């Protein structure tokens with residue numbers, strides 16, 4: 001089945017297949033073709049160029065994109081889409097003056113979501129999660145990572161991961177699964193964190209590996225949650241099962257999680273609201289992608305990741321949503337891109353690079369996703385008629401998307 005998109009006002013993010021991520025000053029460049037065509041065969045991009053170069057206009061379906069911009073789908077490399085129920089009461093508690101930490105200390109926060117998830121059956125969990133996934137696909141997300149971490153018992157963690165597996169089997173977009181058993185210390189282990197880590201290492205990890213339920217390993221390396229030593233111990237053990245780390249670091253405090261991640265060859269270190277000069281130095285010339293989650297900063301009123309400091313030091317940066325019931329009840333990548341521009345002073349070019357190719361890199365997907373490249377999957381956003389791509393983050397409250405395509409098929 002072939003499709004030919006013609007008269008595209010501007011085709012964004014044209015890359016060679018060798019370009020796996022974009023770093024530093026190069027993030028200011030977003031290669032584009034104005035007045036372009038794009039040819040798709042089955043699920044693949046097979047060619048593209050300026051309309052003047054279009055010699056053969058035969059195709060099963062021809063789509064006129066006059067006035068419309070086409071770009072690769074958003075690649076959301078950090079979400080917790082599988083969860084049970086919401087936490088709007090904590091939202092109101094925060095408005096009334098309680099901090100995220102105070103709410104967590106009262107048994108709210110991650111433990112609140114864990115309790116609800118443990119009480120929710122697998123089909124209900126699947127159905128709640130699928131509604132959220134379908135929403136973000138409509139919002140232009142064409143590749144997504146989903147974490148466990150609201151189970152906190154072996155049974156409930158496996159339940160979450162099985163739901164992620166079922167989502168993978170049900171939807172055509174690529175989904176990567178991350179095992180985040182070390183998200184918080186459950187109350188049964190309140191004074192025995194080591195006991196819980198032992199359970200993760202000796203019981204959960206082997207089962208997750210045996211049933212091939214995860215691609216990545218994650219841990220919340222943070223004051224009051226898991227230490228750098230805990231992180232090192234878990235990641236070392238997880239490496240023996242082949243799990244690649246993508247870890248939560250520096251959300252509230254900088255305790256050395258970035259260094260630990262880099263030491264363990266983490267694919268990404270995520271959050272980074274608090275970043276030291278040493279963290280920046282440690283990330284230079286590594287394979288580790290820093291990932292910022294501006295919707296989280298927006299929602300719980302914490303600092304934004306210092307994107308300028310990171311990019312101006314020559315590092316790459318990816319943007320993701322962190323979609324979860326506590327700190328970010330939104331999986332809207334359009335809002336993430338806009339917030340990165342408005343609050344983190346990223347240029348639209350930097351933000352689009354961060355939300356496409358660099359996001360794909362942070363999921364080990366940049367061979368097939370994240371840019372307009374011959375041979376990559378045809379996962380696309382087709383905008384409504386808009387004046388320029390700068391309009392996407394500028395019109396932050398508008399839905400600028402006309403159609404989305406996953407693997408060569410329009411999603412209705």
Ligand code: NIG
Nearest residue numbers: 109110220322324325326327
């Ligand atoms: O990425 N920081 C840790 N985990 C989630 C939030 C967890 C929650 O409050 O439910 C995050 O922000």
Ligand code: FE
Nearest residue numbers: 078080248322
């Ligand atoms: Fe998160």
